[in-house]
Structures are given as structure tokens and as C-alpha cells.
Amino acid sequence: ATPMSIMVGVGRGASEGVLVKNAEALERLQKVDTLVVDKTGTLTQGRPSLVDQQGVDGHEDARTLLLAAAVEAGSEHPLARAVVDAARQTGRTVPAASDFAAHPGGGVSATVDGQHVLVGSPAFLGSQHVDTHALDAVVEAYRRRGATAIVVAVDGRPASVLAIADPLKATTAGAIEDLRRRRMKVVMLTGDNATTARAIADELHIDQVVADVLPDQKHGHVQALQAQGHTVAMAGDGVNDAPALAAADVGVAMGTGTDVAIESADVTLLGGDLAALVKARDLSVDTMRNIR
Ligand code: ADP
Ligand code: MG
16 A cells, blocks of 8 residues: 555545544545444434423423423533523523432433422433333334433423434435445444434434444444454444444544544544545545555
């Protein structure tokens, strides 16, 4: 491999919005047969918003939303921002919270106006001894529409379900199709539940989904695919994705993502657009063809 043609490739990449940090990654990219891709912020815009709410009898929706926002004000999670923004839009004041605690991959809790408020996935609330079964049908309906269902519990009892949706980026479907046409197998990896993940994957014609993945398990899934003999690229944007980006044969960060992800990756897609990964793949094939 001549260093010169690699350098030309790196330069061409830069002009197409693909920042190659590690030149060997450009060589490896043409060998990649499997792309593991994070859902939130990579396939989707990463700007979820509240699209619906269904309260349990005796709980006023607007009040429950304020309690949830009071807790979520302490969280950095994109879902938290969706809840806080929706509550602020009601024009009412979000109360203060104390004793805030975050449970990564599950949800958040705090005390608000003397009440214990939990906000998170039904599974997380279950782990906190909240019986959410009465809400199962609503949760399932939201998920089948591709939304994330978040339950709010007050003093140990469910009060409301929030449907939070994160639209796909405009370029995602086309990019996934182009990558599949280049014989890459695409695997979606997400901390979200299987039904929501499946609904979004179906829209993108992604066959393989790994859902309910805890933040510290993502890199293990990349390594398992490598152990099966695959050459794996991982695309992600979050702090959670960083170890998986480092473990992959080619780590691909969204330029719109966190600094930690960008630092852990070999390649950064400046516009945060998977279409640039298609260009990078073609560039890698061209570069290696010129070398041989
Ligand atoms: P992702 O991979 O989609 O970013 P995470 O691992 O961060 O997912 O979270 C997984 C799930 O845990 C979320 O889909 C949500 O149900 C729940 N969750 C995590 N943090 C919060 C939060 N601050 N508020 C509500 N739910 C949360
Ligand atoms: Mg993400």
C-alpha cells in the first residue's frame, strides 16, 4: 500500500465531509461486511419530542407532565429534554426536585412536592416495584408506532404514559439502502425496547435488531460479531457508543455527536449523515484498487 494514494484518499474524504483520523481505517473500510448502527442520534435525529400522553384515572395529564419534567430537569438524556420542553410549553412552572438519581438505561427518580416520582421504561419501573401492567396495552400501542413509551409513577403507582418519538434523519433510509446494495449487513443496536426498535428497523428494511442493550454492553455485541469472523464497522454518536466505536474494525462517529464518540472513532461523518459513509466506503474501494 502506498502512503501517497492513502493520503490522496484521506484528502478526497475530507472534501466529501468524511474526516479520516486513522489512515489504516480507510484501508479496512472496503473489507467491512457488517455495519452495526446505533439508533438514537445516528439513524434518528436525536431530538425526540413528546407526541402523546395517556393518564391513569385520577391523574391530570398536565400535572403529571410537570412532575416528570421536575425529575427530568436533572438528566442529560435526550428523552429528558423532550419531557422538560413539553412541560415548559404548557406555560406552567416546573416544580423543583430534590434527591435526584439517574439509573442509566432505565430512568430517573426524585422527590417533587413531597412525592416520590419515578420516570423511565416500564421495565425500570418494574425493577422499582411499580406495577405497570394496567398500562401494557397503551405502552405496546405507542411502541408499535415506533415511539418510546415512558411511564411516570407517583408514590409507587403509575400515573401516566408518555409517547416520545424521534424522527428519522431525512437521509437515513437512502443511506441504509445504498449500504445494503454494497453487500453490507446492517445491525441496529439500541438501549430502547424491541418493539420500538423493530418498528423503526422495518421502516428502514433493517433485518437484524439488538434491543434492550445496556450502555456497557454495546462493545460486547461488536466483539461477538468479530468473533464470528465479520469485519465490523460501528456507527454511533453517544458517550455510550464510545467503547463500541473503539472495539470495531472501523469506528464511525457522527460529527454532530459527542466529543467522546468522535475521539474514539477512526472516521467522523462531519454532517452527521450516514450518506457520507456510503461515499467513504466507495472511496476506500477506489483507494485500495489504485494501490493494488
Ligand atoms: P439509547 O441507546 O436509546 O440512547 P439508553 O440506554 O440511554 O438508550 O436508555 C434506554 C432506555 O432507558 C430508554 O429507551 C428509556 O426507556 C430509559 N431511560 C433512560 N434514561 C431515561 C430518562 N432520563 N428518562 C426516561 N427514560 C429513560
Ligand atoms: Mg445515540
